[in-house]
Amino acid sequence: MNTVNLGPAVVGDDNSPFIIAEIGSNHNGDMDLCCDIIDAAVEAGADAVKFQSWTEETLISEEEYQRNTEYENKKKHFGTLREMVREYQFTPDQHRTIQEYCQEQAITFCSSVFSEQGADLLEELDVPFYKIASMDINNLPLLDYVARKERPMIVSTGMATMAEIEQAVQTIQSAGNEDIVLLHCVSVYPPDMDLVNLRNMETLQTAFDVPVGFSDHTLGTSIPLAAIARGACVVEKHFTIDKDLPGWDHAISSNPEELETLVTEGKQIHHALGSTVRSVSQEELDKRVQFRRSAIAKKSLKKGESLKSEDVAFKRPGSGIAPDEFEYAEGRRITESVESGHVIHWHHLSSDGKE
Known part of the structure; x- marks a missing residue:
């Protein structure tokens, strides 16, 4: 365009x-x-x-002026059409x-x-x-x-x-x-x-x-x-x-x-x-930690245990392992104990894959 x-x-x-x-x-x-x-x-x-x-001459014909000489609405029309055009031109x-x-x-x-x-x-x-x-x-x-x-x-x-x-x-x-x-x-x-x-x-x-x-x-x-x-x-x-x-x-x-x-x-x-291009602002990215969910220990997790899906719930904040990442975390060994109700982070898990 x-x-x-x-x-x-x-x-x-x-x-x-x-x-x-x-x-x-x-x-x-x-x-x-x-x-x-x-x-x-x-x-x-x-x-x-x-x-x-x-102007009076360029807009309206003589016939139209002669036809419009009186109006019922006296507030909108103070006189004949010609009189109004002369006043308002x-x-x-x-x-x-x-x-x-x-x-x-x-x-x-x-x-x-x-x-x-x-x-x-x-x-x-x-x-x-x-x-x-x-x-x-x-x-x-x-x-x-x-x-x-x-x-x-x-x-x-x-x-x-x-x-x-x-x-x-x-x-x-x-x-x-x-x-x-x-x-x-x-x-x-x-x-x-x-x-x-x-x-x-x-x-x-x-x-x-x-x-x-x-x-x-x-x-x-x-x-x-x-x-x-x-x-x-x-x-x-x-x-x-x-x-x-x-x-x-x-x-x-x-x-x-x-x-x-x-x-x-x-x-x-x-x-x-804005734009038709889908983007996520830095302000929204910063909100992820506050508003998104992470894997939370439903019970105390001991070192050496294997992480299971029944051991976790997903709650705020979003600072830990995200719900869409959990499939990569499930089955890994706990390397650092996690208290019940606390966020599970990647550093709590082994890095050498599932057992």
Whole structure:
């Protein structure tokens, strides 16, 4: 499997998982709130914060705007769809301001690209990689355009069949870009557990031989942590400082405590995965003396006697003749007397074989 350089980190193989705090539109158009969320992501230990580079003109059709003018959920939707998009869109100046703030806070700025204009803006900002949202996995013209920027691409696979994923990968590779990371994703917010199918990560890995991660829309931290345990090289999770804030995604986002758990526990899980090579550490070898068993004299053994199986029991410690060695000890002469209940060592026995 190839590795991919995402700028501050290399993902794939045995490298630590790259944790992306997906702020998306959770800034609610308020740059002070946006900076507060970035600060919380830094405090929690995230590797990157991600936004979404779309505008009123590049994402939604006029017909869709006209159809969505009123919503029952006033907390999630404060007005018409057009009004919300205008409020939540990330302007070019806001891109630049927030990227500079991320640089000051030493966290990677990245964004999902939804148009050629957005790709050009992100290119101008010298982002370390592009993110392609699940909705655009079949947007082959956009995939081709972004791939020709010759930067790594993280591609989410929600809603996509294997044939569509293969088509997307081939489109990117045909444009000369081999630096692809696929994210298994379920585009339901939040999904039921029987829809998550984390084993799909292995399917993608086998099919495309690229680093594979997980874009998470579940509640809590158990599922993304399980994804890391199954080898996810990147984990992307929606993030907010307050799930009770008004807006599209706050309620299904992780809070600072959950993100910190994902980061810290994820690193421990990754470290604990270790190697496929079976080995016994020196620490475990040292424990053998304490935990394993040895031949123990069930009665006092006198010098000159022949050692018999009925004369011994196997108990701790493991400093003497081990159970799997006893067949080589049985029948030998006792050369040094052994008290009842004491460990039998090789030096208690003759070295010239059985009688």
